[in-house]
Amino acid sequence: xxxxxxxxxxxxxxxxxxxxxxxxxxxxxxxxxxxxxxxxxxxxxxxxxxxxxxxxxxxxxxxxxxxxxxxxxxxxxxxxxxxxxxxxxxxxxxxxxxxxxxxxxxxxxxxxxxx
Amino acid sequence: xxxxxxxxxxxxxxxxxxxxxxxxxxxxxxxxxxxxxxxxxxxxxxxxxxxxxxxxxxxxxxxxxxxxxxxxxxxxxxxxxxxxxxxxxxxxxxxxxxxxxxxxxxxxxxxx
Numbered sequence: 001x002x003x004x005x006x007x008x009x010x011x012x013x014x015x016x017x018x019x020x021x022x023x024x025x026x027x028x029x030x031x032x033x034x035x036x037x038x039x040x041x042x043x044x045x046x047x048x049x050x051x052x053x054x055x056x057x058x059x060x061x062x063x064x065x066x067x068x069x070x071x072x073x074x075x076x077x078x079x080x081x082x083x084x085x086x087x088x089x090x091x092x093x094x095x096x097x098x099x100x101x102x103x104x105x106x107x108x109x110x111x112x113x114x115x
Numbered sequence: 116x117x118x119x120x121x122x123x124x125x126x127x128x129x130x131x132x133x134x135x136x137x138x139x140x141x142x143x144x145x146x147x148x149x150x151x152x153x154x155x156x157x158x159x160x161x162x163x164x165x166x167x168x169x170x171x172x173x174x175x176x177x178x179x180x181x182x183x184x185x186x187x188x189x190x191x192x193x194x195x196x197x198x199x200x201x202x203x204x205x206x207x208x209x210x211x212x213x214x215x216x217x218x219x220x221x222x223x224x225x226x227x
Contacts, residue, residue, distance in 0.1 A: 004158075033214070040220075042119075055213070101147040102213070103164070106160070
């Protein structure tokens with residue numbers, strides 16, 4: 001079956017611009033996660049949705065970052081006033097939502113470059 | 116807080132060599148432990164996991180045992196193949212929180 005998909009695969013923007021990154025989870029998965037991976041590092045947690053609501057947004061670095069999941073499926077990560085330090089690969093994952101050891105399935109990521 | 120420390124790479128081995136990648140952790144709460152793998156050009160995939168002390172996770176010839184007394188989850192394989200060349204990430208989640216905390220990754224290069 002289809003895995004987690006993310007669009008675009010690459011995004012280049014200028015400092016100060018607004019960007020949106022999209023994630024399509026595996027059908028039927030109620031939990032959705034966003035992570036950010038800088039070069040040479042492991043992914044860092046940003047936010048987790050259970051259904052339509054953000055159950056844990058403790059990883060969002062500041063108020064320039066926001067994410068929504070209005071219908072409990074597709075999610076959009078929004079970054080305002082982008083900065084060069086936002087350049088990273090943004091990863092989305094989904095899971096069945098059955099507990100803490102739930103397997104998270106990752107998408108291929110969106111590589112964001114802020115010039 | 117929660118943290119994962121894994122050995123720095125790259126680790127370079129010849130085919131059929133024995134592999135160990137060390138992983139230790141600190142956690143507030145009882146963790147579940149994971150190894151994820153990222154093959155070249157592909158996304159992160161779960162390799163194996165263990166959810167309680169002394170559990171052994173295994174998959175594709177890889178094994179890791181959850182050692183609470185040493186707070187470790189070392190990854191091992193008896194005989195590596197060129198196709199095992201990838202970046203390996205150790206990770207944890209704690210009860211009540213779904214977020215994964217990852218180590219910085221270890222690149223494995225297997226030479227024929």
